[in-house]
Amino acid sequence: MTTSGAFETQVKAFSSLSVDEQLGLFWVIYTAMGGSITPAAPGASTVSPTIAQGLFEQVKEKSHEEQLEIMRDLINRKSTLITREYGALSDTTKLLFWYLLAQGMDKTTIIPVPADYKISSQAQDIFNEISAMEYSEQITLFRDIVAPMGVDATTGGVDATTGL
Ligand code: 45D
Numbered sequence: 001m002t003t004s005g006a007f008e009t010q011v012k013a014f015s016s017l018s019v020d021e022q023l024g025l026f027w028v029i030y031t032a033m034g035g036s037i038t039p040a041a042p043g044a045s046t047v048s049p050t051i052a053q054g055l056f057e058q059v060k061e062k063s064h065e066e067q068l069e070i071m072r073d074l075i076n077r078k079s080t081l082i083t084r085e086y087g088a089l090s091d092t093t094k095l096l097f098w099y100l101l102a103q104g105m106d107k108t109t110i111i112p113v114p115a116d117y118k119i120s121s122q123a124q125d126i127f128n129e130i131s132a133m134e135y136s137e138q139i140t141l142f143r144d145i146v147a148p149m150g151v152d153a154t155t156g157g158v159d160a161t162t163g164l
Helices: 008-015 019-036 049-060 064-076 081-087 091-106 121-131 135-146
Strands: none
Touching: 008 019, 008 121, 008 135, 019 064, 019 091, 019 121, 019 135, 049 064, 049 081, 049 091, 064 081, 091 135
16 A cells, blocks of 8 residues: 555545545545546556456355445455455556446446535545645546555454454
């Protein structure tokens, strides 16, 4: 896990939300960014599309309820096979994986958010702050948000509930 440290305040604000609020906020950010998501510097980035796609396919095969649990596990850093695989990805590949999940939600191959879903006012404040940032700053922030998710198997201990 490597974080830039540049947006520590925003990362802390994001992660201080409940797990479901983090998911809800991340979803609303995705819908707002939508088509504007493009690779920052093609070639220069350490992204591994095949690896992200492979992990995404594993999640896609699960039921909607299981998919939601997997995303909660990632944020909670619960040790499972999937969260450990996630922990081994580069930060940009982690971000691509979340992007694939969000695209899957659009197609409802991944659990969709109910149409009437509303984020909390606390989450809305964070959303407004992020909206005012440059795209390149947003990427750095999102990388810092998704980097510590999942479990780094080289440093993580054993989870009593899963034995992993
Ligand atoms: O019923 O260099 C709730 C790449 C409760 C390329 C829920 C890139 C209610 C390389 C919890 C709300 C493209 C990677 C349900 C760069 C309820 C490169 C469920 C840039 C069902 C720079 C909520 C990538 C759920 C970028 C399931 C900028 C929420 C990527 C799930 C940005 C939310 C990606 C998800 C973003 C959000 C992804 C999956 C913003 C994903 C957001």
